[in-house]
Amino acid sequence: xxxxxxxxxxxxxxxxxxxxxxxxxxxxxxxxxxxxxxxxxxxxxxxxxxxxxxxxxxxxxxxxxxxxxxxxxxxxxxxxxxxxxxxxxxxxxxxxxxxxxxxxxxxxxxxxxxxxxxxxxxxxxxxxxxxxxxxxxxxxxxxxxxxxxxxxxxxxxxxxxxxxxxxxxxxxxxxxxxxxxxxxxxxxxxxxxxxxxxxxxxxxxxxxxxxxxxxxxxxxxxxxxxxxxxxxxxxxxxxxxxxxxxxxxxxxxxxxxxxxxxxxxxxxxxxxxxxxxxxxxxxxxxxxxxxxxxxxxxxxxxxxxxxxxxxxxxxxxxxxxxxxxxxxxxxxxxxxxxxxxxxxxxxxxxxxxxxxxxxxxxxxxxxxxxxxxxxxxxxxxxxxxxxxxxxxxxxxxxxxxxxxxxxxxxxxxxxxxxxxxxxxxxxxxxxxxxxxxxxxxxxxxxxxxxxxxxxxxxxxxxxxxxxxxxxxxxxxxxxxxxxxxxxxxxxxxxxxxxxxxxxxxxxxxxxxxxxxxxxxxxxxxxxxxxxxxxxxxxxxxxxxxxxxxxxxxx
Amino acid sequence: xxxxxxxxxxxxxxxxxxxxxxxxxxxxxxxxxxxxxxxxxxxxxxxxxxxxxxxxxxxxxxxxxxxxxxxxxxxxxxxxxxxxxxxxxxxxxxxxxxxxxxxxxxxxxxx
Numbered sequence: 001x002x003x004x005x006x007x008x009x010x011x012x013x014x015x016x017x018x019x020x021x022x023x024x025x026x027x028x029x030x031x032x033x034x035x036x037x038x039x040x041x042x043x044x045x046x047x048x049x050x051x052x053x054x055x056x057x058x059x060x061x062x063x064x065x066x067x068x069x070x071x072x073x074x075x076x077x078x079x080x081x082x083x084x085x086x087x088x089x090x091x092x093x094x095x096x097x098x099x100x101x102x103x104x105x106x107x108x109x110x111x112x113x114x115x116x117x118x119x120x121x122x123x124x125x126x127x128x129x130x131x132x133x134x135x136x137x138x139x140x141x142x143x144x145x146x147x148x149x150x151x152x153x154x155x156x157x158x159x160x161x162x163x164x165x166x167x168x169x170x171x172x173x174x175x176x177x178x179x180x181x182x183x184x185x186x187x188x189x190x191x192x193x194x195x196x197x198x199x200x201x202x203x204x205x206x207x208x209x210x211x212x213x214x215x216x217x218x219x220x221x222x223x224x225x226x227x228x229x230x231x232x233x234x235x236x237x238x239x240x241x242x243x244x245x246x247x248x249x250x251x252x253x254x255x256x257x258x259x260x261x262x263x264x265x266x267x268x269x270x271x272x273x274x275x276x277x278x279x280x281x282x283x284x285x286x287x288x289x290x291x292x293x294x295x296x297x298x299x300x301x302x303x304x305x306x307x308x309x310x311x312x313x314x315x316x317x318x319x320x321x322x323x324x325x326x327x328x329x330x331x332x333x334x335x336x337x338x339x340x341x342x343x344x345x346x347x348x349x350x351x352x353x354x355x356x357x358x359x360x361x362x363x364x365x366x367x368x369x370x371x372x373x374x375x376x377x378x379x380x381x382x383x384x385x386x387x388x389x390x391x392x393x394x395x396x397x398x399x400x401x402x403x404x405x406x407x408x409x410x411x412x413x414x415x416x417x418x419x420x421x422x423x424x425x426x427x428x429x430x431x432x433x434x435x436x437x438x439x440x441x442x443x444x445x446x447x448x449x450x451x452x453x454x455x456x457x458x459x460x461x462x463x464x465x466x467x468x469x470x471x472x473x474x475x476x477x478x479x480x481x482x483x484x485x486x487x488x489x490x491x492x493x494x495x496x497x498x499x500x501x502x503x504x505x506x507x508x509x510x511x512x513x514x515x516x517x518x519x520x521x522x523x524x525x526x527x528x529x530x531x532x533x534x535x536x537x538x539x540x541x542x543x544x545x546x547x548x549x550x551x552x553x554x
Numbered sequence: 555x556x557x558x559x560x561x562x563x564x565x566x567x568x569x570x571x572x573x574x575x576x577x578x579x580x581x582x583x584x585x586x587x588x589x590x591x592x593x594x595x596x597x598x599x600x601x602x603x604x605x606x607x608x609x610x611x612x613x614x615x616x617x618x619x620x621x622x623x624x625x626x627x628x629x630x631x632x633x634x635x636x637x638x639x640x641x642x643x644x645x646x647x648x649x650x651x652x653x654x655x656x657x658x659x660x661x662x663x664x665x
């Protein structure tokens with residue numbers, strides 16, 4: 001007779017590891033900072049799947065540094081499963097052999113090293129995901145064995161207060177702990193009683209007070225002083241040709257100056273168009289400082305945030321009717337929920353990109369950087385599972401002429417997915433290209449597919465300084481390509497447009513130029529911005545917004 | 555040391571030209587990524603002469619197309635245009651020309 005199968009090997013393994021760590025654990029679950037590396041050496045085994053919390057905002061940077069100090073005989077060949085690798089130490093782990101494989105969503109400043117390490121064989125890439133996609137895999141085939149997370153406060157029983165920057169923590173901790181994994185938290189402050197329990201103590205094994213507060217990147221802060229007249233022009237076009245045209249109530253704005261300009265035009269240009277209450281009332285959005293004037297003038301009803309933005313905490317707390325606050329009065333962001341909201345519950349995603357190809361595929365990938373796209377593709381796509389209706393979603397679906405090729409006479413709605421680009425970007429790089437640099441990157445970094453941020457079949461509109469292409473109204477690829485050429489300006493793609501073809505598309509309403517939209521270019525200048533610099537944003541906020549030092553130029 | 559600027563010269567002529575409606579027009583500033591435009595009425599036998607001073611090399615053809623479209627869209631004639639460019643993209647170039655045009659519209663007689 002064979003030995004009966006054991007059904008609790010994960011739990012036995014967990015207890016073994018924790019007993020190795022026990023000598024370093026003091027009162028309750030508290031470990032002193034200098035002992036952290038010893039605890040990690042006891043808790044982590046070679047080839048483990050390990051998560052270091054970090055996204056485009058907060059970073060468990062102290063725990064990452066401690067992991068790097070581990071004895072490579074004890075800890076090696078780890079499979080890192082984590083949202084982002086923006087810190088140098090994340091890649092150092094691969095340099096020294098502690099980590100071997102990476103599944104992630106966003107590379108940020110280390111994107112060049114990711115590509116280089118893949119080439120040199122130091123890093124084996126699993127896949128580049130969106131945030132939500134990676135979280136999903138935490139519950140299927142990429143469950144972390146050990147997770148290193150960060151919080152503002154922790155107590156001796158392991159309760160964590162993640163507050164304004166809750167972000168990815170709940171998704172990571174739940175996936176790890178409920179598969180008998182180990183959760184280790186760095187906290188800015190060890191306290192008697194946490195301000196609010198964001199993560200229950202039972203789900204946390206170790207709490208370490210870090211020598212320094214965790215690193216936080218103000219990724220979504222845009223200085224209005226850097227917005228150009230061209231961006232103001234395109235913002236006017238977007239408001240008239242898209243927002244008002246479709247009655248966009250719920251939305252997400254990507255990072256960038258184009259959408260910052262739209263935010264700052266709502267209280268001025270939007271107001272004079274009498275659009276308040278008709279557009280931009282509900283948002284899945286980080287607390288963008290450039291949205292302050294629109295909030296203050298009553299445009300915005302609600303905002304749910306993926307993460308917290310440095311300097312915006314006090315402002316958000318003082319605007320409790322708009323942001324999601326806990327009973328303690330502080331905000332809680334949550335990336336998993338906000339991405340879900342952005343995928344299923346918004347009328348429109350609008351953002352920028354580096355390149356759009358002649359078919360309408362767009363990517364921010366360059367030939368030598370494996371950057372990933374974070375959350376953009378979750379929102380920059382049509383959510384095929386969506387069933388609820390809004391006015392904008394129905395109108396977009398009704399205009400999407402190719403739909404009938406699959407559905408017959410069956411009506412269906414569609415998310416608006418809008419790319420907003422100037423035809424030439426920095427250093428005169430054309431935004432419209434024959435072939436995306438993503439193809440070269442796929443070759444250089446040995447990726448199975450060119451990394452595409454938004455696929456052409458999801459893209460419904462392109463806005464350039466030349467005009468808006470209503471791609472959803474095009475029949476077939478040939479007509480879509482002609483519409484793209486028609487707004488591509490003086491790029492090679494734009495110069496290949498046939499004037500008579502572009503004219504016909506204008507007559508059909510597939511292309512609308514600045515003149516077709518009836519916009520007065522003479523008004524397209526910075527004086528239309530509700531705030532022209534950081535100081536004016538602070539003034540709008542009544543002194544509640546506290547910009548990071550590098551944005552303080554007064 | 556100052557980098558030497560490149561001088562580009564163009565001449566355009568359109569059918570059914572309209573005389574340049576003002577004696578003199580100045581628009582824009584030579585800030586980084588921007589440009590200034592100086593337009594003057596001149597008897598050039600119906601032509602428009604454009605001089606571009608730019609630090610950028612290799613975009614003569616793009617400038618020619620940007621300017622050609624501007625002259626064709628407005629139908630202006632008998633004008634001398636000087637552009638002092640400071641790394642403006644064609645996007646900014648087109649916008650500034652359009653904006654200069656909209657100032658002309660306010661003056662009166664260009665359609």
